[in-house]
Amino acid sequence: MATLELVGIRKSFGAAGVLHGIDLSVADGEMVVIVGASGCGKSTLLRIVAGLETPTAGRVLIDGRDVTPLEPAERDIAMVFQNYALYPHMSVFDNMAYGLRIRRVPRAEIRRRVEETAALLGISALLDRRPRQLSGGQRQRVAMGRAIVREPRLFLFDEPLSNLDAKLRVQMRAEIRRLQKRLGVTSLFVTHDQIEAMTLGDRLVVMHEGRAAQIATPMEVWARPADTFVAGFIGSPAMNFLAARLAEEGRAAALAAGPVLRFADGPRPGAEGRRLVVGIRPEHVEARAGPEALPLAVDLAEPLGSETVLHGHLPGGESLTARLPGGLAPQAGEVLPLLLPAEALHVFDAETGRRLDPLEGMARR
Amino acid sequence: MRALAEDGAGEAAAQAGRRRRAALWAHGWLALGVLVFALPIWITLVGSTHDAGTIGRGEVPLLPGSHAVENYATAWAEGGGRFRTTAAAAMLWNSALMALLIAAGKIAISLLSAYAVVFFSFPGRMAFFWMIFVTLMLPVEVRIIPTFQVMVDLSLINTMAGLVVPLVASATATLLFRQFFLTIPDEYVEAAKMDGAGPLRFFRDVVVPLSVTNIAALFVILFIYGWNQYLWPLLVVNDRSLETIVVGLSKMIGTGDAQNEWNTIMATAVLAMLPPVAVVVLMQRWFVRGLTETEK
Numbered sequence: 277m278a279t280l281e282l283v284g285i286r287k288s289f290g291a292a293g294v295l296h297g298i299d300l301s302v303a304d305g306e307m308v309v310i311v312g313a314s315g316c317g318k319s320t321l322l323r324i325v326a327g328l329e330t331p332t333a334g335r336v337l338i339d340g341r342d343v344t345p346l347e348p349a350e351r352d353i354a355m356v357f358q359n360y361a362l363y364p365h366m367s368v369f370d371n372m373a374y375g376l377r378i379r380r381v382p383r384a385e386i387r388r389r390v391e392e393t394a395a396l397l398g399i400s401a402l403l404d405r406r407p408r409q410l411s412g413g414q415r416q417r418v419a420m421g422r423a424i425v426r427e428p429r430l431f432l433f434d435e436p437l438s439n440l441d442a443k444l445r446v447q448m449r450a451e452i453r454r455l456q457k458r459l460g461v462t463s464l465f466v467t468h469d470q471i472e473a474m475t476l477g478d479r480l481v482v483m484h485e486g487r488a489a490q491i492a493t494p495m496e497v498w499a500r501p502a503d504t505f506v507a508g509f510i511g512s513p514a515m516n517f518l519a520a521r522l523a524e525e526g527r528a529a530a531l532a533a534g535p536v537l538r539f540a541d542g543p544r545p546g547a548e549g550r551r552l553v554v555g556i557r558p559e560h561v562e563a564r565a566g567p568e569a570l571p572l573a574v575d576l577a578e579p580l581g582s583e584t585v586l587h588g589h590l591p592g593g594e595s596l597t598a599r600l601p602g603g604l605a606p607q608a609g610e611v612l613p614l615l616l617p618a619e620a621l622h623v624f625d626a627e628t629g630r631r632l633d634p635l636e637g638m639a640r641r
Numbered sequence: 642m643r644a645l646a647e648d649g650a651g652e653a654a655a656q657a658g659r660r661r662r663a664a665l666w667a668h669g670w671l672a673l674g675v676l677v678f679a680l681p682i683w684i685t686l687v688g689s690t691h692d693a694g695t696i697g698r699g700e701v702p703l704l705p706g707s708h709a710v711e712n713y714a715t716a717w718a719e720g721g722g723r724f725r726t727t728a729a730a731a732m733l734w735n736s737a738l739m740a741l742l743i744a745a746g747k748i749a750i751s752l753l754s755a756y757a758v759v760f761f762s763f764p765g766r767m768a769f770f771w772m773i774f775v776t777l778m779l780p781v782e783v784r785i786i787p788t789f790q791v792m793v794d795l796s797l798i799n800t801m802a803g804l805v806v807p808l809v810a811s812a813t814a815t816l817l818f819r820q821f822f823l824t825i826p827d828e829y830v831e832a833a834k835m836d837g838a839g840p841l842r843f844f845r846d847v848v849v850p851l852s853v854t855n856i857a858a859l860f861v862i863l864f865i866y867g868w869n870q871y872l873w874p875l876l877v878v879n880d881r882s883l884e885t886i887v888v889g890l891s892k893m894i895g896t897g898d899a900q901n902e903w904n905t906i907m908a909t910a911v912l913a914m915l916p917p918v919a920v921v922v923l924m925q926r927w928f929v930r931g932l933t934e935t936e937k
Contacts, residue, residue, distance in 0.1 A: 328831050349837030361828035365850040374846070375836035426836075 278339040278429035278462050279304050280325065285334035287320055294320050296486040297334070305460040307453075309477030311467055313509070316483040319434060322466045326432050327351050338429060349378075354423035355432040359439065360415045362407040362422070368394075369403040372422045393425040396455070413444045420452070424459065431456070431463040437472060449475060470510050474498070482506045500622075504629040507555050507622055513585060513597045515555045515622070522550040526635070529554050529623065533590040535568040540618035542634030551626035558585070560620035561598035569613035572596055574606050586612070682914075689713070689907035696903035708904060716908035720893070729909045732886035736868055737916055739804050739885055743867030744860050746809035752852070755818035756844055760830065770819075777812040781873050792877060799880045808873060814859055821855050822848065857927030865917050886913045 280302040287295040294317045302308045310318045323329040325336055327348035335344045343351045354375075362371050369390055376386045394400040397417045407415055416436060423431055433452070437445045453476055456463050467473055473480050474494045482490045482497060482505075490502035501507035507515045520529040523536055526543030529552050530536045537554070544552075572588040575595075584605060586598045598614060606612050623632045684703075688696055691706035720728045757763075758770045781788070788807045797803030825848065833843040849856075874885045884892075890913055893906050921928070 326831075326835065328834065348831075348834045353835065355832070355835050357828045357832060359826065359828055361826065361832040363829065363832075363847055365847075374838075378837045378842065422832075 279337075280430060280462055280464070281337040281340070282321075282325070283335045283337065285321065285324055285336070286332045287317070287324060287329065288332050294486055295324075295331075298481075298488055300481060300488065300491060302462055302464065305462055306478045307456050307463045307465060307476060308479050308481060309465045309467060309473040310481045310483060311470060311473035311477075311509075312483030314468060317486040318466045318468075318481075318483045321483070322355075322432050322434055322464060325430075325464060326353055326355050351430075352428050353430045353432060354426045354428040355434065356419050356423050356436045358435045360407070360419040360436075362415060362418055364407055367404050367406060368399065368410070368418050368421075371407065371418060372425045375422065375426050389425050389427075390421075393421045396424070397421050412440050413448065416440060416444075416448055420455070424455070429462070431461050433463065433465040433467075435467055437467070437469070445472075452476065470512065474510070480510075482509060484509075500631065501555075502631050504553055504555065504624050507624070507631075511557055513558045513599065515557050516561070516596045517624075518554045518556075518590075518594055518596070519592075519626070520552040520554045522546050522548060522552055529621070531570075533570055533592045533594060535570060537568060537616060537621060538618055539621065539623070539634070544623055544632045545635055546625075546632075552632070553624040553626050553629070554616075555622035555624060556616050556620055558597040558599040560617060561596070561600070562615045562617060563598070563600050563604060563612060564615045565613040566615050569615050570596075572598070572612050572614050574608050574610045574612060576608060577606055579605055588612070685907050685910050688903060689716075689911050691904055693900070693902045693904045696907075697900050712904045712908040713912070716905045716912060720889070720905075720909075727881050727884045727889050729886065729889075729912050731882065732884050732889040732909075733912060733916065735801075735883055736885040736887065736913070738801060739870070739874070740864045740867030740916075742801070742805040743808050743870075744863035746805065747811040747814050747863050748856055748859055750809060751811050751814035751818050752849070752856075753844075755815050755822055756848060758815075759819055759822040760840070760848075773812050773815050775812075776810065777816075781808065785872070785876065788873075789876060797877075799878055799883060801883065803877045804874055804883070804885075807877075808867065808870065811863070814863065817855065817859065818852065821852060825851060854927055854930045857924055857930075861920055861924045861928045864920050868917050 280300075282298055282300040285295055285298040286293070298321060300308070310321060312318045320329060324331045327343070327346060327350075331344065335342050337343065338351060338353075362368075363374070366374065372390045372393065373386045376389065381389075390403070391400065394403055397420060399414060399417050399421060402410060402414060402418070407418065410418065416439075419436065436452075437448055440448060449472055452465075465472075465476055467476075477494055479491060479493050480497050481488050482502075484505045490497055490506045492500075492502075497506060497510050501510065501515075504517060508517070519532040520537075521532075522528075522544060523530040524538070525548065526546065528536050528538040531554065570590055572586065572590060574586055574588040576587040578585040578587075579602065582602045584600050584602055586600060586606065587595065588598075589595045596614070624630060625632055684701060687702055687705050689712050690709040691702055691712075692708045695702060695706065716729045718728050718730065720732075754773060758766060758773075792798055792803045792807065795803075797806065829847055830843065833847060838846060869887060870885070871887050871891070874888050878884060878888075886909070890906070890909055893901070893909065895901050
């Protein structure tokens with residue numbers, strides 16, 4: 277059990293910068309998920325924590341102790357790899373016991389710990405098998421077992437679920453969460469899957485091009501995304517973005533597509549006419565007529581039973597996706613009036629992509 | 642309908658006939674191939690069971706004679722020929738020891754050098770790799786004079802070490818192991834690092850066990866390579882007690898001023914064949930697996 281702190285982690289391979297200064301502190305027993313598209317540097321960050329890569333600058337602290345110069349083995353960390361990395365010539369028991377044997381744990385103690393862990397994971401019957409004789413889900417459990425049996429201060433997960441089929445993934449996801457809670461081991465979990473991220477993490481680190489775009493709880497990330505990248509990355513279907521300008525002394529956004537939408541939560545800073553991006557999640561769009569309604573020309577309707585997903589475009593040519601209650605079945609080519617409720621709007625600066633919150637004092641928070 | 646069915650049956654029969662003819666054709670050729678390879682061995686085997694006079698008269702018997710026991714006893718204990726060469730027992734021992742040491746040495750050295758080249762980054766890594774690679778172009782025969790000089794300087798002439806050491810470095814085996822090691826996923830290395838295994842521990846616990854089939858296959862090839870060595874043992878050893886069987890066998894055949902004792906020579910030849918055959922037969926399962934599959 278330990279805390280983890282990253283201070284100004286930078287990494288470049290040659291001239292190519294991969295990480296541009298990551299700061300993060302993970303509380304004891306917390307599960308932090310690092311999520312991002314491929315190539316955003318999330319795996320590199322995890323490998324730096326593991327000690328498999330050396331940061332170009334910055335420090336890694338475990339329990340307040342600087343471990344940056346230490347070898348992976350000296351950090352007391354266990355890692356679950358994407359391809360499990362089980363030694364193919366060793367039985368499940370030997371795979372799990374290997375790290376303990378190297379640490380010269382007494383034989384009886386090894387046996388006890390491996391058997392306990394195997395029971396915890398429901399793989400007691402598999403201890404004599406070779407990894408080759410196991411299914412994907414079983415291998416995954418063994419890989420977890422190998423990490424747990426070491427009783428490390430920190431767990432690292434490098435996309436451990438990406439090789440499983442969809443059903444197993446859901447099951448293992450719940451299991452990892454349950455185990456992590458039960459063992460209370462501080463954990464870092466890397467994934468590109470936003471659902472994994474949302475369900476597993478106490479907090480998320482949303483990575484974008486080597487930077488942490490936002491570090492917050494899953495709900496915070498969903499409800500108040502820090503910038504347009506995070507807003508578009510978390511949530512499915514992705515958030516709609518519409519070009520707009522600041523109007524009515526900061527109290528409204530004039531959409532390029534026509535209507536002027538008043539903010540529900542107070543004025544935004546900036547000069548009249550400041551360029552904005554207004555975001556709204558597809559599930560918040562309502563199919564109602566009104567003075568501020570937008571006419572959506574439907575390109576494609578996907579009826580899913582409980583809901584219908586509409587893809588269409590606005591008069592200005594901007595595309596928009598809406599998730600509407602099921603039963604509504606407009607045809608392609610139809611024009612439908614849509615309302616964007618003021619309390620569901622996200623306002624971003626068009627230049628920087630950063631979120632614009634209401635002015636101090638008037639904020640609803 | 643009936644006509645059609647018969648037609649179909651006739652077609653099938655014709656097809657079966659064609660298939661049988663094709664099989665016969667193929668088997669015929671294969672049998673011929675076996676015959677071509679096996680006949681000399683058979684003649685040797687048969688020759689070793691007749692007395693010296695039979696072959697001396699120019700006969701080539703195709704059926705076994707009755708002198709097998711005495712021929713083999715002579716070959717094993719005394720050696721043959723007018724010149725009383727070394728006994729086959731001693732030569733077999735020399736050859737076996739030499740071949741074993743060469744095979745084991747080559748495997749040990751090439752495992753380690755391939756491990757260094759693949760898993761470590763050190764300055765000049767590729768330079769070393771290419772240096773090893775280039776020695777492929779320098780077989781024993783090309784560098785035989787300087788090698789001999791070195792052995793003389795180290796006073797290793799007429800020793801088992803002198804016989805083995807110059808043949809132990811192996812670029813081929815190094816390359817083979819390198820290719821295999823490149824297929825070992827990086828994640829094993831990383832998992833071992835997290836587990837706290839040092840480089841030698843990882844080598845012993847993971848790399849070598851994963852390479853067993855390759856090691857077995859190479860052992861067979863290298864043992865036979867060592868067993869068949871002729872030129873170098875001929876040069877470096879002139880002490881009869883260190884003579885290897887391949888060299889000794891050729892020395893048993895005289896230059897023509899006296900009759901060769903072909904019966905003993907053939908018996909010795911058969912004896913010389915047995916250890917490589919035994920190695921191949923015993924290691925066959927591993928050998929084939931090593932060439933065709935990897936355990937991953």
